[in-house]
Amino acid sequence: MGLSNYVTGTLNFVTMALSIPIIGVGVWLAHKHNTDCVRFLQWPVIILGVFILLVSLAGFVGGCFRVSWLLWIYLFFMFLLIILLLCFTVFAFVVTNPGAGRALAGKGFKEYRLQDYSMWLQKRVDNSQNWIKIRSCIMDSKICRNLNDEFPTADAFNMANLSPIQSGCCKPPQSCGYTFVNATIWANPTTPSADSDCSVWNNMNLCSDCNSCRAGVLQNIKEDWRKVAIVNIVMFIFFIVVYSIGCCAFRNARRGHFYSKAY
Structure with missing residues (x-):
């Protein structure tokens, strides 16, 4: 198995672990504000965390077992996740930029x-x-x-x-x-x-x-969203690295599949 496959599997295991705090942030927002109070706040965070968890699971299995079709699905959704994370982070900073005591x-x-x-x-x-x-x-x-x-x-x-x-x-x-x-x-x-x-x-x-x-x-919401946005920036940089390594793992998996058919 190529080094990139090992790294992809390992990093996606870490990502799965990191998705739990993201889900936890959504649950924290729900608990802090009460689900019926500001429902529009916590659900995007919880959904994002669950999405990261599922995508990372696909990358972990695909990278460790060199399943090329699973890695293709993983890279497709990882790309969408990076775009989504970028848009959400920019949106969070834009809508919370105005306003101060x-x-x-x-x-x-x-x-x-x-x-x-x-x-x-x-x-x-x-x-x-x-x-x-x-x-x-x-x-x-x-x-x-x-x-x-x-x-x-x-x-x-x-x-x-x-x-x-x-x-x-x-x-x-x-x-x-x-x-x-x-x-x-x-x-x-x-x-x-x-x-x-x-x-x-x-x-x-x-x-x-x-x-x-x-x-x-709104000031309370602004402070909470800024905390979430900072976490998202760190996750965005991390996902860019993971995605790049995942592309190498995908090439290795396809190359291995080609050689196995040739022999």
Whole structure:
């Protein structure tokens, strides 16, 4: 058996092992966000991981046993996988490039604006069916209610390092001029027309229907997708190497098949 066949089999065994963390990332996203919350996030990652697993299995068997037709199928789908991975990675960076928190003077947290993010992401949270599920998950998580125990005073709250979702969904925008009563109760806005979210805030549902809440969710999504995209870059480079060696293994397998028929 040619060296390239051994290497192809070994590398595809490694790739099969690496596909498990990719599937795990999708499962992590599902667990972190809840499958019903942001379903559009985790399923592309899980499907990509399963696809890598199946393609790598074909390459492993084809390389180790010099099955030329299986190697041909493997190389065809590996090429598609490389293109898919490249497109997904570029897409992830493009749609998550816009958007960042805005620092506030004298505050430990940032505020987020929906219009700062890409239109593709905005449409995901503007969809009423998607947002009802996401909002339900945020409210069920009690991520806002816990702030009362953590930051009982206005000074403590102002210095809090709030997460994007906590900043966007648990309090009204600072520009509204609400007075702090506790972390989840605010009263008497001095500039209620400063932001459209000022009139949406209420002390029962908090800012769960605010655009700032949607922006906080998108910031959280952006951070998660950037982590996935970095992993994809590493995988892309690795797959290019594997594909090149796989082409050599395919030639060796065909050459071996030709000689076996000749003799």
